[in-house]
Structure formats: structure tokens, C-alpha cells
Amino acid sequence: MPAPVLEVPRxxxxxxxxxxxxxxxxxPPPGVKGTNEDKAPNKTKxxxxxxxxxxxxxxxxxxxxxxxxxxxxxxxxxxxISVAATLTATSIFKHLVSLMKPLLKQAxxxxxxxxxxxxxxxxxxxxxxxxxx
Numbered sequence: 650m651p652a653p654v655l656e657v658p659r660x661x662x663x664x665x666x667x668x669x670x671x672x673x674x675x676x677p678p679p680g681v682k683g684t685n686e687d688k689a690p691n692k693t694k695x696x697x698x699x700x701x702x703x704x705x706x707x708x709x710x711x712x713x714x715x716x717x718x719x720x721x722x723x724x725x726x727x728x729x730i731s732v733a734a735t736l737t738a739t740s741i742f743k744h745l746v747s748l749m750k751p752l753l754k755q756a757x758x759x760x761x762x763x764x765x766x767x768x769x770x771x772x773x774x775x776x777x778x779x780x781x782x
Contacts, residue, residue: 700717715721 700720701714702717703712704715705712716724
């Protein structure tokens with residue numbers, strides 16, 4: 650069977666075209682009148698859904714969107730119910746473990762005792778087989 654021929658792996662090195670950024674103090678050459686395109690952006694308010702309320706943050710010029718009261722109530726209710734269900738299930742599981750542990754230990758000990766009782770019989774059978782009965 651011929652040995653497989655494996656080619657030498659080749660890597661493709663990443664490359665990029667550098668971005669040319671003009672300096673911040675760029676001015677037109679003498680004799681050329683430049684145009685000032687840096688105008689203040691218009692502060693137009695984008696249309697918001699009616700479920701969203703805009704809240705002004707005190708002492709800043711920041712507006713933060715906040716969902717409506719119905720949405721916030723639904724989210725809070727869901728969070729409270731999920732936490733309560735988790736805590737309840739955890740306490741029930743711990744209680745069941747404390748109840749079942751002694752029962753399982755007792756059943757395990759009975760099984761091991763039963764298994765140990767059958768071992769002498771198995772030893773006799775093995776000995777008889779060795780002796781040729």
C-alpha cells in the first residue's frame with residue numbers, strides 16, 4: 650500500500666489597504682477658496698413607537714428611551730414569577746433528597762447483603778469445577 654502524499658500547508662496571510670486620513674488641521678492651499686462643509690447636524694427627532702417614552706437624564710443633555718408601563722409591568726411580573734418558581738423548586742428538591750437518601754441507602758445495603766450471601770455459594774461452585782465434579 651503506497652504512503653499517502655501530503656502537501657505542505659500554505660497560509661493565507663491577512664492584508665488590508667491602509668486608510669488615508671487627512672490631518673485635522675488641513676487647509677486649502679493659498680489662492681484656492683475652500684468650502685466649509687462642516688455644518689452642525691440637524692437635531693431631528695426620529696419617530697418613536699408609541700410604546701416608548703423618552704426620559705431626560707437630569708443634569709445632562711441625554712434622553713433615554715424607556716418602554717411603556719404595560720411592558721415594564723409584564724417584564725417585572727415575569728421576572729418575579731421565574732425567581733419564585735426557581736426558589737420553590739430548589740427547596741422541594743432539597744426536601745425530597747433528604748427524604749429519599751435514607752430509603753436509597755437502606756435499599757442499597759439490602760442489595761449488597763443479598764449479593765454477599767450468594768458469594769459463598771458461587772465460591773463452592775468454582776471450587777467444584779476446579780476439582781472436576
